[in-house]
Amino acid sequence: MSAPASGLTGWNERPRTAGSAITVRGLRKSFGGDSAAGPKTAVDGIDLDIAAGSLAGLVGPNGAGKTTSLSMMTGLLRPDGGQILLGGLDVWTDPVAAKAMIGVVPAEARLFDRLSGAEVLEYSGRLHGLPAAEARSRATQLLDVLDLTADAKRLVADYSTGMRKKAALGCALIHNPSVLFLDEPLEGVDPISADVIRRLLTRFADSGSTVLFSSHVMELVEQVCDHVTIIDRGKIVATGTTDEVRAGKTLQQAFIDLVGPRATDEEVLSWLGSSSS
Amino acid sequence: MARLLVQLKLRLLVNALKSSAAVQASFIISCFFAIVLAVGGFLVLSLFRGSATSVDVTTVIFTFFAFGWLILPIFAFGLDSTLDPTTLQLYPLRTRPLAVGLLAASCTGAWPIANVIALLGVTVGLASGSVGVLIAIVAVLLQVLFCLVLARFVTTAMARLLRSRRGRDLGVFLIVPIFALYEFFAQVVPRLLASGSLHASSFNGFDAWMRWLPPGLAAHAIRDASTGHAGTALLRLVILAAVIVALGALWIRSLNRAMVTADTTTGSSRVRGGALPFARPGALAAVAARFWIYQRRDPTSLVYWLLTAVIMAVVSASAILGKQHHPAVLLASAVFGAAFVGYFHANAVGQTGPAFIYEAAALTGRRELRSYFWGQDIALGVIAVPLLFAVSLGLAAAVGRVEYGLFVAAVALAGLGAGLGICNILTATAAFPMVKRAGNPMRQPAPGYQAYGIGGVLANLATVAVTAIPMIVAVVLLGQHPAVAWYPVLLCCGIGYGFGLLYLGVRLAAIAATQKLPELCQVALASQL
Structure with a gap:
């Protein structure tokens, strides 16, 4: 196991509930109902159970429905049907209580770009009800762990993509959520920062909290996740422990076998390449 | 081609x-x-x-x-x-x-x-x-x-x-x-x-x-x-x-x-202090702090305030430059100024863009959403109240009736309550995505949403104009040369009336936003700023 991320004190003290942290039943969503082409089904009745304390990965090809599913699970997108329970609380009938226990890192980490890194974390903490002093203290610790201390007083507008991603993770963690949702958390993040984030997530899950993240990086999912779900065309094609899903193969190979190659006959591209005219 | x-x-x-x-x-x-x-x-x-x-x-x-x-x-x-x-x-x-x-x-x-x-x-x-x-x-x-x-x-x-x-x-x-x-x-x-x-x-x-x-x-x-x-x-x-x-x-x-020409990289900007102001507990103080900082650091916000002053001056121009110098025209400038404060800051969700997701994740209940709208209104009010007051007095002085500026300010402050109230309601009920394009420093409605922008102007103007009628009637009834004692009375009435309208606007906006929070999140995510 990776070494725990250091520098964080006074959080993860809340007792975690045993059992399923994320329960999804019959989740459905279509888009473009009023368009001429008719509605397009993005999520087609998925069921999912993620145990408390899991570090779970949600993988799938582009357009499979990962982001749509995560958006519905976090209350950011209204589903057409189905039920989502977080720690037994229904996200859509009891949103106040359910959302209080989650942290979210969207795919595009677009933060308040006229705040500094320290300010944006403090703002996130205070919005979640932390006293200002506590929010500042936690922001300082998180910025330290995320290697952003030197840039804490710079405007987020001047941050690189990776720095924004790390700041967004800090915003999602500052109120010590029970369940953390991340959409492509390592996209645009350099290898060193990626390792910091990996260790932070592992430590977070080890403490009994739950993490569900989407990713295209199979190596990452295989390395850190104890639970994997593969989604394709809005349906779950495999879910279970990482070992169960990969069934003796690499996760990359298992994924390709389950989803199937997308490419058609490459011979039609005979004109492509320097040897062609 | x-x-x-x-x-x-x-x-x-x-x-x-x-x-x-x-x-x-x-x-x-x-x-x-x-x-x-x-x-x-x-x-x-x-x-x-x-x-x-x-x-x-x-x-x-x-x-x-x-x-x-x-x-x-x-x-x-x-x-x-x-x-x-x-x-x-x-x-x-x-x-x-x-x-x-x-x-x-x-x-x-x-x-x-x-x-x-x-x-x-x-x-x-x-x-x-x-x-x-x-x-x-x-x-x-x-x-x-x-x-x-x-x-x-x-x-x-x-x-x-x-x-x-x-x-x-x-x-x-x-x-x-x-x-x-x-x-x-x-x-x-x-x-x-x-x-x-x-x-x-x-x-x-x-x-x-x-x-x-x-x-x-x-x-x-x-x-x-x-x-x-x-x-x-x-x-x-x-x-x-x-x-x-x-x-x-x-x-x-x-x-x-x-x-x-390659994109020029931007030098880093450091902020002083590094902590948010208004360190009181609760979402209201946090949101007010965020909006307050944005009024200072976001150039678009600064421009909105300057444009408000320009609009008020332009509306008053016929009184200032005209032959009759009729001060009643200044009341129209108060209505326009208050309406445009509301219009410029309406659609807070679309103007905030994807960052609103972080606010939406925390502000889920009606009470929290009321805090959100109050926070925004307090930050805007801290600037708008003295601005409208000063411009009203300044324009009245330009017409040669400084004391009449207090009447104008009373109408402006009543209108400001209505303007911010409808601004909050429009944020909750008629949010639309905004975009920033190359060659244009201002945020604009995303393609297909221009009518929302025009509708916002009309809604703000109509709301402020209609709700300001009692104040305007009071000013007209007092006539051209009222007793000095009426000035503070009318000013207090304007402030109280405006606050009442704002209170109503915030409550209605919070009710609407509670029902539509996921849709507001999608609007925010569709903004490209």
Whole structure:
């Protein structure tokens, strides 16, 4: 196991509930109902159970429905049907209580770009009800762990993509959520920062909290996740422990076998390449 | 290339229309206003037939249209995506055919056609004889072409400026003088004309040099052709064509640079302190702190405040510059100022963009959403109250009735409550995505949502005007020279009444936002800022 991320004190003290942290039943969503082409089904009745304390990965090809599913699970997108329970609380009938226990890192980490890194974390903490002093203290610790201390007083507008991603993770963690949702958390993040984030997530899950993240990086999912779900065309094609899903193969190979190659006959591209005219 | 880019523009339009009913409605509304402009403009220009000042007025109207093309793409309507040179950067395109293609694409659409139809009113109002009409048609086409090239040149040149955050921040401030100049032509000049403070002879000095500006060249060419001076008319049109070619050359040069100039990196900006203000517990203080910081650090917010002052001054212009100096006009400036404070800050979700997700994740209940709206209103009120108060007193002083400024301020503060209240309600019920495009430092409604922007202005103006009626009636009943004791009474009434309206607005907005929070999140995610 990776070494725990250091520098964080006074959080993860809340007792975690045993059992399923994320329960999804019959989740459905279509888009473009009023368009001429008719509605397009993005999520087609998925069921999912993620145990408390899991570090779970949600993988799938582009357009499979990962982001749509995560958006519905976090209350950011209204589903057409189905039920989502977080720690037994229904996200859509009891949103106040359910959302209080989650942290979210969207795919595009677009933060308040006229705040500094320290300010944006403090703002996130205070919005979640932390006293200002506590929010500042936690922001300082998180910025330290995320290697952003030197840039804490710079405007987020001047941050690189990776720095924004790390700041967004800090915003999602500052109120010590029970369940953390991340959409492509390592996209645009350099290898060193990626390792910091990996260790932070592992430590977070080890403490009994739950993490569900989407990713295209199979190596990452295989390395850190104890639970994997593969989604394709809005349906779950495999879910279970990482070992169960990969069934003796690499996760990359298992994924390709389950989803199937997308490419058609490459011979039609005979004109492509320097040897062609 | 021209055909390809025109086809691309039409395809983008058709695809947008297929995407949703809202876009279709917005397109229909946009076409409706374009038809109004075409018919109305044609009729107005036709009415000057036989008037001694027809050529002067036509010159002013042509200049007004040119200013419109200069600032509206920046301030309100934006460029369509076929005209953003950065989207074509990666293609191996030669600049000259690209420029022709971009120009052809910009000619395609309801508004350019509406402009041509509107200005063709000069064939009735100014031109006479077959040569006059022929020259008028050519002059109108050249005038519209001038407007298009001017708009493209300015936006492309600004695209270069706006490649860094600091450049964008500076670029935003260009809006203020351009807007002030536009408002002078659009609002002040017609009112001064109507009040008699400005008449045809007032243009004598202007006309001497305006006739040699491109819009003046077009207008005077028609007059010359109609009075038998076809040679002079042709000379003016040749000069106008030369100006268009020169402007086009500058545009191509600017476009050429824009296509190959790498994005400039931005130097880092450090903030002092590093902690948020208002360190009180609860979401209200946090949201107020965030909005307060944005009022200081976001140049668009600063520009909004300057524009509010400009709007109030422009509305009061007829009282200040007119012969009668009637202070009651200042009450209208109070209504407009309060309404535009509300309009500029409405649609907070769309203006915040994807970052709103972090707020939505925490502000889930009605109580929290009330805190959100109160937080925004407190931060805005800290600036708006003294601003409206000071501008009201300043304008009253300019009219020579400083004490009347307290009455104006009372109406302004009552209106501010209504303006912010409707601003909150519109944020919750009529949120729409905003975009920032190359060449434009301002946030604009995303394609298909322009009608939301126009609707926001009308809703704010109507709400503030209607809710301010009791205050205005009170001021009128007190007459021109009320007892001094009434000033503080009316001011307190205005503040109390405004606060009541704001309280109502916040509560209604929170109820609506609680029901629509996921939809608001999708609007925020659709914003590209």
